[in-house]
Amino acid sequence: MKPPLLLTLAATFTVNLAAGATPPGVLDLTRLENYARQPVPAYVTRDNTPPDNPITDAGATLGRVLFHDLRLSKTNTVSCASCHDQAHAFSDPDLASTGVAGTTGRHSMRLVNARFAREPRFFWDERSPTLEHQSTQPIRDHVEMGFSGTAGDPTFAALTAKLAVIPEYRVLFAMTYGDTTVTEARIQKSLAQFVRSIQSFDSKYDAGRTTTPDDQDFPNFTEQENQGKRQFMLSVAQGGAGCASCHAPPTFDIDPASLNNGVIGKIGGGQDLTNTRSPSLRDLMGPAGPNGPFMHDGSMMGLGQITNHYRSAIPDNPNLDPRLRRPALPFTNAQLAPLRAFLHTLTGSAVYQDPKWASPFTAGGALELLVLPASALRLESGTAGSPGTLTLRGQAAPNLDYRIEASISLGLADAWKTIATRRSDAAGRIEHPVAMTSERMFYRLVFDVPAP
C-alpha cells in the first residue's frame, strides 16, 4: 500500500504566508490572538464580565474587526477607532471627536481596563447599564456613526443587513456564533469582548505592586514617586490629597458612589452636573505626552491643572461629591509635584503597541481573512487504532465547517470528491480518519464562505 499524499490548497480568502509575522490587512483565523487567557495580576480581583459573555479569542477577533471598520458608520468614514485611538490609550487627542454629523458633546474616554471597573455603568454620566449595551450606542447616535433611524438616518436594521452580506462577516459570525446571522446582540457581545480585552498592567506601579502592598514604599520607585503615592492614597485627614477614596488602587477606576468632582462645564458652554464616572486613571499619560485633554469637557490639558483643581476649594454645586465639599488642601501646586510623578507611574506600554488591538485593515481599508493556512493538513499514521486507517489532521480556523475532498489525481480538476464535512473544534482542529488504499490519494480541506 502506498501512503496517501497530502495536498493543501489555498481556499477562498486565503493568502500564502511565509512563516512569521502576519502582513497588514491579513487576519489569520487559524492563529487567533490571545484575548481570552491574558494574565491578570493576582491583586486585581474585580471583573465585570457577565456570565453569558465571556471573552473568547474568536469573539474578540470579530469585535476587533467591527471596532476598526469604517463601514459601521452610515458614511463609511467613521469607526470606533476614529475616536478611540490605540496610540492614545484608545482616546482622542481632540477636545471633541468628529462623527458623521458634527462633533461629540463630551470628550472621548480612554478604554483601558474597562473590564476591571467597579462602576459597571459606562459613559461619563453612567447612562449605559452595561458595556454590552454601551457598545452599539455610538452606532445608533446621529452625530457619531449615524444609524439612528431618526433625522433621515438609516435604522440599525440597515446596518445588520449591510454587514450580513459582507463575506468576511459571514465567516466571522459563523466562527463566533455557529451561524452567519448578524444581530445587534451579537455585535454588542463581540464589541464588548474586544473592549474588555484591552488591558494595561505593565506599568512601573504594577512592577512595584507585585512585590509590595500599597501602604508601603515601593522598592522600584524614586523617593518622589513614593511621596506622591502617599499623597494619592492617604485621606485629607491623614495629610494626603484623598484621591484613592474615589479612584481606588489597584485599578484606579471610579467609586460607584461618587458624585461629580466640581468639573461642571460643557464643551461649547453651559453646565452639566451629571458626570460622575471617570475612566481608570491608568495611562493618563502616553509615550508621546498626555492622552488627550482630561475631564468630560476636555477642560484640563495636563496634570498640573488637575492637581491645582483638587487642591483648591471647589465651588459648591447641587451634585458635588460631599468628599470635595471642603476647604482648600494645605498644599501649593508645586508641593503636589510628587503626586504628578506618581500618576506618571500608572502608564504601561503594551496597550499602545500590541497588534492584537490594532486595526486589522490596510491603510486602504482592505482585509483578507486567512481561514486555511498553506500547511493545514497533516497526516498521522497509525494513530487511529484500527489497522489500515490513517488520521488526517488539519489546523484550521475554529468552529467552521470545512469539506474534506479526495482525489486520485492532481491533474484532473473534476476528480475531487467531497468525502466528508467536518466542523473544526474550538481550537481549530479538524480530524478525519481515512482508509489506506492501494492507490495514491490526495486530500484537501476546502472552506466555502457561507452564501448569503
Ligand code: HEC
Ligand atoms: C465620534 C466619536 C466616537 C465614536 C465613533 C465612538 N465613540 Fe466611544 N466614546 C466617545 C465619547 C465622546 C465618549 C464619552 C461620551 C459620553 O460620556 O457621553 C465615548 C465613550 C465610550 C465608552 C465608555 C467608556 C467608559 O469608561 O465609560 C466606550 C466603552 C466606548 N465609547 C466604546 C466605543 C465603541 C465600541 C465604539 C464603536 C461602536 C465607539 N465607542 C465609537 C466617542 C466616540
Ligand code: HEC
Ligand atoms: C469625590 C470623588 C473624587 C475624588 C476625591 C477625586 N476625584 Fe478625580 N474624578 C472624579 C470624577 C467624578 C471624575 C470625572 C470628572 C468629569 O466629569 O470629567 C474625575 C476625573 C479625574 C481625572 C480625569 C480623568 C480623565 O480621563 O479625563 C483625573 C486625572 C482625576 N480625576 C484625578 C484625581 C486626583 C489626582 C485626585 C486627588 C487629588 C482625585 N481625582 C480625586 C472623582 C473624584
